[in-house]
Structures are given as C-alpha cells and as structure tokens.
Amino acid sequence: MFEHEMEESKKNRVDISDVDPDVFREMMGFIYTGKAPNLEKMADNLLAAADKYALERLKVMCEEALCNSLSVENVADTLILADLHSAEQLKAQAIDFINRQVLRERKKNSGDKFLLPFLFTSPECLPFYLLAIGAVS
Secondary structure, three states, X not given: OXXXXXXXXXXXXXXXXXXXXXXXXXXXXXXXXXXXXXXXXXXXXXXXXXXXXXXXXXXXXXXXXXXXXXXXXXXXXXXXXXXXOOOHHHHHHHHHHHHHHXXXXXXOOOOOOOHHHHHHHOHHHHHHHHHHHHHHO
C-alpha cells in the first residue's frame, strides 16, 4: 500500500472509517499488549474488527466472551454475527442455546413460547434452526 502510487503512500496515512474509534483503540491495545480490558463491553464490535484484520486470538477471545453472555434476548443477533464473521464456535453455542431453550419449554408443556416469537422476530435464523433440529432429531 505504501510502496505503490496509492493515496495512502502520497499522504503517508491510512483512513479507517468502518471501525468505531473506541473499538480500533481497543484492537490496537490488544495488538501491542495481548490484552483487551473492555472485551466484555465491546465483544461484538471487536469480533468484527478481529475478523477483518485476521486477529485470530482476539477473535477467539471475543467468541468466548459472547458465548458466556448468551441470553434469550441476544441469541438471534449473536447467531447472525457469528455467521457473518465465520465464528464457528460461537455459532455452534448459539444454536445449542436455542435448542436447549426450546427443549426446556417443551418439557414445561408451554409449547413454543420461545421459538415462535424468536423465528417471527428473527426469520433470518430459520435456516440455522432447521439445521439444529435436524441434528437433535
């Protein structure tokens, strides 16, 4: 980039406009120290940045943080995030979380109080759910 006749080499500067400055600061801190003190607060955005800049260790740390914070409220968004950034461990955990939630409700004979609203509000998760129930059946 700096060795060719590109804008960055002329200005001796690279503009990164698609990463939030706080996330970028945290990512750079990780590169230099191996630590991410604000990981819990920004794991989703850090995962995207780690994927974009091929920081595998940071990506794994983000996946672990997101796995530990899975909830009924965030599982759909987390599943989509995992799929977008090829976070296979996180994707598997999110699908497993959905399966456990559905099985728990079926055992309580409460029907699909979780599943139907989940699929209604997050229809893009339907293919993942169908794969998951195929694995459970």
